[in-house]
Amino acid sequence: MNETAQHPEKDTLSKAYEFAEVERRWYARWLDDKTFSARMDKDKPAFSIVIPPPNVTGVLHIGHALNNTLQDLLVRYHRMKGDNTLWVPGTDHAGIATQNVVERQLASENLSRHDLGREKFIERVWAWREEKGGTIINQLKRMGASCDWERERFTMDEGLSRAVREVFVRLYREGLIYKGDYIVNWCPRCHTALADDEVEHEPTDGKLYHIRYPYADGSGFVVVATTRPETMLGDTAVAVHPDDERYQHLKDIGISLPLTDRTIPVVFDHHVQREFGTGALKVTPAHDRDDYEIGLRHDLPRLKVIDDKGVMNEAAGVYAGLDRFACRKKVVEDLQALGMLDRIEDYQHAVGKCYRCFEVIEPTTSKQWFVSVRPLADKAVAAVQEGRIKIYPNTWYRTFYAWMDNIRDWCISRQIWWGHRIPAWTCQGCQQLVVEVDPPQVCPFCGSASLHQEDDVLDTWFSSALWPFSTLGWPEKTRELATFYPTSVLITSFDILFFWVARMMMMGLHVMDEVPFHDVYLHALVRDKFGKKMSKSTGNVIDPLVMIQQYGTDAFRFTLTAFAAQGREIRMDEERIDGYRRFINKLWNAARFAQMHLSEADPGITALAAEPASLALPHRWILSRLNATINDVRAALDGYNFNEVASANYQFVWHEFCDWYLEWVKADLFSDDPAARDQARAVLLTVLEQVLKLMHPIIPFVTEEIWSRLPGERGSIMVESFPETRSAWEDPAAETVMNLLMGVISGLRTIRTEAEVHPSAKIDVLLLCPDADKRALLGEHAAALQAMVRAGSLAIEADGTVPDDAGHALMQDVELVVPLKGLIDVVGELEKLAREQGKLDKDLARILAKLGNDQFMANAPAAVVAKERDKEAEVRVRLGKTLESVERLNKLR
RNA sequence: GGGCGAAUAGCUCAGCUGGGAGAGCAUCGGCCUUACAAGCCGAGGGUCACAGGUUCGAUCCCUGUUUCGCCCACCA
DSSP: OOHHHHOGGGSOOOSSOOHHHHHHHHHHHHHHHTTTOOOOOTTSOEEEEEOOOOBTTOOOOHHHHHHHHHHHHHHHHHHHTTOEEEEEOEEBOOHHHHHHHHHHHHHTTTOOHHHHOHHHHHHHHHHHHHHHTTHHHHHHHHTTOOOOGGGOEETTSHHHHHHHHHHHHHHHHTTOEEEEEEEEEEETTTTEEEOGGGEEEEEEEEEEEEEEEEBTTSSOEEEEEESOGGGGGGOOEEEEOTTOGGGGGGTTOOEEOTTSSOEEOEEEOTTSOTTSTTSEEEEOTTSOHHHHHHHHHHTOOOOOOBOTTSBBOGGGGGGTTSBHHHHHHHHHHHHHHHTOEEEEEEEEEEEEEETTTOOBOEEEEEEEEEEOOHHHHHHHHHHHHTTSSEEESTTHHHHHHHHHHTOOOEEOEESOSSSOBOSEEEETTTOOEEEOSSOOSSOTTTOOSOEEEOSOEEOHHHHHTTHHHHTTTTTSOOHHHHHHOSEEEEEEEGGGIIIIIHHHHHHIIIIISSOSEEEEEEEOOEEETTSOBOOTTTTOOOOHHHHHHHHOHHHHHHHHHHHOOTTSOEEEOHHHHHHHHHHHHHHHHHHHHHHHHOOTTOGGGGGGGGSGGGSOHHHHHHHHHHHHHHHHHHHHHHTTOHHHHHHHHHIIIIIIIIIIIIHHHHHHHTOSOHHHHHHHHHHHHHHHHHHHHHHTTTSHHHHHHHHHHSSSOOOOGGGSOOOOOOGGGOOHHHHHHHHHHHHHHHHHHHHHHHTTOOTTSOEEEEEEOSOHHHHHHHHHTHHHHHHHHTEEEEEEESSOOOOTTEEEEEETTEEEEEEOTTTOOHHHHHHHHHHHHHHHHHHHHHHHHHHTOHHHHHHSOHHHHHHHHHHHHHHHHHHHHHHHHHHHHHHHO
16 A cells, blocks of 8 residues: 555645645635634733724735734744734724715715615615625635634624723713814815815915905004915914014004904914015914914914805805805905905915815814823823833834824714714703713703714724724623733834824723733835835735735745834835745755655654754754754744844755755765664754744745645644754754865865866865864765765875865865866966955955054954954965965966 | 934845844856756855044944935925
């Protein structure tokens, strides 16, 4: 019976790694086996991450891909370490974005949300969510994300909605939420306030109108400039800079506002830029954000002259009823008629437009709900200052503090329908405001049953600010909360540090009285290889799903990991993905090679590697290098140096394990000596097992697939323990010896190549070395040396003469001599030697200058001085040998 | 205007507390050597943006300059 029949899964590995089938098969298996499910063992440390919830309308982009790869990397690492590991997935209801999607759908049916009414509309959004909301979740699965999917949450879930209401009511009762007038970005067409990031600023050609504002006493006038003359009807002051000498005389003078019968004051405010225009600024607190601030500082009245539809109201006097742009025209004409229009100039400026309908935004005051963030922000700042929350990379601390210092109250109300409706009711009887977690049946003040709930919903960020504890079941006192809160680390993109991260800190510290996470890792934005932002219009978008299809998920994940260096923007280059695909393939083939030499019969063979002292040199060497790699990888993971995780693995697997170790032990594997064979097989399997585990967090699929095909009874690699360093493996002596041998081999190969010796031709090698110990060592490994350089003969001597027509090189104190009758490129060699000599001369001069410098000798550490002395000796020897070679070659000319 | 970051091989990037710089890709040369041509072996290639300073010693620390990128504010 052949092995294939016995182990149907363990048939010979195909020559190239077929990722598509492997990925599909293993992900399904992981789900079936519930390997992603969190455990809550009492005696284990906890590691938890809550996913930055993507918008439910979202489609996986490369930022998500990076973000989730890094999270999965850490989650898989900690799971293998045996921690109670939880990664909570979920999506965000994304108020405006989602409402938009459904409104567009309605529009195609010639319906508006008003046609449906609030209740029906919301039903429709939920229906949309049921049907289409899972897109991004499925895409995350294709990335290999090992989230605990049974705990998937949605910010509009019943439980999370309750958390939102609880927090709202609590903050309201503490006086930290209030309702007040504020200036907002108002879209007169959509009839809602917009968040700042929902306003698109577009450079627009406009006019700058210079208007004369006469003094009330008739003694003169001041000229102010504006792009929106209609707003002058709502002016309640003129502002100048306090230090502006031109306007000191205006201190006690009133301004007679043209087109109205009002007299307004002049105020002095640092905000005014003296250089702009005339240095005098008209102040319209009800229709301009800055003016609003100035108004607050000087206690100015707010006179609203434009209504919610963009039409002038009765406060605009004779202009009432005019559309704001019609009014602008009329105001300009009237001013002109009065001789008050100084001049008009063309002016390009940024006009804020609604990102949905492109209507020009009208800043206006309206009743909105706010969070008083100062006391909350102070807690967050304190937590960061005290190191209870650490931020990686640390360059963000300054930015964080600066932003928190200047933080303004947070407007949390939105005039849309999709979201958490504000849990506040106005009693139609007594007009009192009732704020409750659950809808009140009657007014607690007057007993009236007629209560009207606020129409506004909460800013989406309000619910996401609660995400770290609302997803764990708060306000219930759950086991999850006790086990996993605070979460371990938050991994997110830096652009939502303030929108989201800071607010989670504030809410977590205030509501839970505990940080929401211990660490914050902020990764960069992924750009194209030229550093440009990826955008559909530029056409430089790299679609993760296409990359997965083309190169495989593992290669893509490895690339993202390799690019994730701290504190730098990421320039994604598709060629790199292809490079890492080759790496995956390399690993695959190394495993194939191993499999050829391993059998089902002896899975316990790896025990040999546990006692490395008795093993031959290459085995001790690779185990020592493995040990160093384990150490490096763990340190890099613990310090969030993801790129180093990737490079340490890459370097070890390809260049040490494959290039040197596998080549070196081929002789042993094919040897007749069973002891040599067993050693090689034991270490080969050991190292392979370790690197698979080491890399599983980055490249879960290929490692799992190879793992399953290795000999012995094997469960999922996901539940194997992550590699740990072992002092028995550490072997600096073996590394030193191997470094010498590898140097000798490389040197001999170079000689071969430069003399254009055909790779299959054998050479004769003479090694000259004065050191008897080294000669012994070289002799010990003569067979390997001969095999690695294809030498027909190998002689090792203490001293000897170098034939004139020999290739020659020096490795430490070993002279490499390869007689090559007539094959030496004399001229080329001489040129090379001349370059070499020049370099050595320079080096020697520099070293001698250093050693001759009293200051250096007095101040430099002894180790550095000793190193320079060693260098001097080495350079002198090499120089001597170089000159000998030149002499030799000159005879051949 | 304020802040942050970057500048290292042709390209994309490492280089973590100062002791004469590395990788991958690309280039050039040679190889189908019993895991892998998606591979192997070798080679070439850098005044570490510029100018000062600190230091025995600077890619690294400090100051300034230039170029590029980002963030915040503002553009009445």
